[in-house]
Amino acid sequence: MSQSTMRLQSFDLASQDIASVDVEWLHGLSLGVEWPHRAADWDFLREVGHGFVALDEIGRIFSSAMWFPCGADCATIGMVITSPRVQTHGGGRWMMEVILRQCGERRLILNATRAAYSLYLSLGFVPQATVYQCQGYARPVMPGDAGAVETIPATGIPEVAALDAAAFGADRSALMARLAGVAEIRGLRRGGRLAAYAMRRPFGRGIVIGPVVAESEDEAVQLVAALLDGLDGQFVRVDTRQAGGVLRTFLHAAGLTLHDTVTTMTRGAPLPKVEPGAPGTYALAAHALS
Ligand SMILES: CC(C)(COP(=O)(O)OP(=O)(O)OC[C@H]1O[C@@H](n2cnc3c(N)ncnc32)[C@H](O)[C@@H]1OP(=O)(O)O)[C@@H](O)C(=O)NCCC(=O)NCCS
Missing domain, CATH: 3.40.630.90 (Aminopeptidase)
Incomplete structure (x- = not known):
């Protein structure tokens, strides 16, 4: 009987400006984590903020993260998503580190889901309030x-x-x-x-x-x-x-x-x-x- 082999989870991801990718890919990414955003909502967010996506060698999107300047010294962070099939492999932390470098000395505000809460805590974010x-x-x-x-x-x-x-x-x-x-x-x-x-x-x-x-x-x-x-x-x-x-x-x-x-x-x-x-x-x- 012949034996076949496979290697799972060996993705090499590279970051790319979020402005450069097809909005339907972004829409697919957010639908994958059951977020309600329409393509038009992504377009609006790209107009008012900055961010990047992580792509594999053949251009498939696996992650996103964005930041939104509020004047010169403050920013909000959002649209932090890792595609479910590659979650818990360090992608979220990697994306956040890139975003934090981009934000520099700005004070930061974000709204954490349960999945992301411990990641943000470990990056120095402090809980302030519950959003209903x-x-x-x-x-x-x-x-x-x-x-x-x-x-x-x-x-x-x-x-x-x-x-x-x-x-x-x-x-x-x-x-x-x-x-x-x-x-x-x-x-x-x-x-x-x-x-x-x-x-x-x-x-x-x-x-x-x-x-x-x-x-x-x-x-x-x-x-x-x-x-x-x-x-x-x-x-x-x-x-x-x-x-x-x-x-x-x-x-x-x-x-x-x-x-x-x-x-x-x-x-x-x-x-x-x-x-x-x-x-x-x-x-x-x-x-x-x-
Ligand atoms: C939150 C999210 C972006 C994390 O992405 P990820 O690529 O899995 O993150 P990482 O692999 O870098 O993990 C970061 C840390 O969070 C922890 N973590 C990941 N998923 C978790 C989960 N579902 N519950 C609890 N902790 C989790 C990991 O253990 C890791 O901790 P460590 O670095 O100390 O080991 C991803 O789960 C996601 O897209 N979720 C759905 C959308 C969402 O909630 N986005 C956050 C918006 S605020």
Whole structure:
């Protein structure tokens, strides 16, 4: 009887700029780990960030990792994926080391899945908060006080970006300007000054509402309610760090129930606190963007 031989898991991978690869390969990679991103979501992330992929000798993608600058001294990290068939062979750590070199001295923020948590801990990231991924098919809720909510046009982005920076702790004006191209934006004013803003845009299986920046949970609810208007029956997602309270109660009533959690981790500085009376982040732009 003849004997056959094989060698499994002997991949030589090389890194390549993520901007240079076909978006459908990236889409396949994220589908492989059951992430909901559409090809259009990858394209958006490539417009606002940097990253690389790991390819084998015949050009198959096995891994990805990205970082997103927030001004000169901060960045978020995301889209860290290793194809399931080559996981636990050191690829994730290798990619993160490349990304960390690219980020240099910037302070860093990321949202860790359970699979990646220990990897990030070992790289000096410190857990800060739980993110609650709330999603579902939106159902009608008692409308909030929509009277004061205004629509903010793309020309209003400098004001939005200034408010966002006060909550996020870093300048995201470039991201805000890009989001304005794909998002609807609502705001609340106090004494003429923009006190709260929220965005909604197509993402993944439907619509994501975020970021939401406000000075209180009630304001956050008001804006989310305004952005849910007209979305009955559509799939909507909100990622919030609110563990309970009126926002979570409202989301639940609107059909957006807890689907999963991730852990926000930072390196270099803690996450800004969310306290009533000061601008705080009540919903994330995306896991990758925080
Ligand atoms: C997280 C992920 C990128 C890790 O990639 P990987 O190529 O398997 O990572 P590595 O082989 O370099 O392993 C890194 C460390 O994590 C540990 N690890 C890997 N997978 C793990 C898992 N499922 N659960 C717990 N620990 C795990 C490894 O033991 C390793 O630790 P060590 O270096 O001390 O031995 C990969 O599991 C993945 O793509 N998961 C799905 C998408 C995801 O969750 N991405 C993270 C977004 S924040």
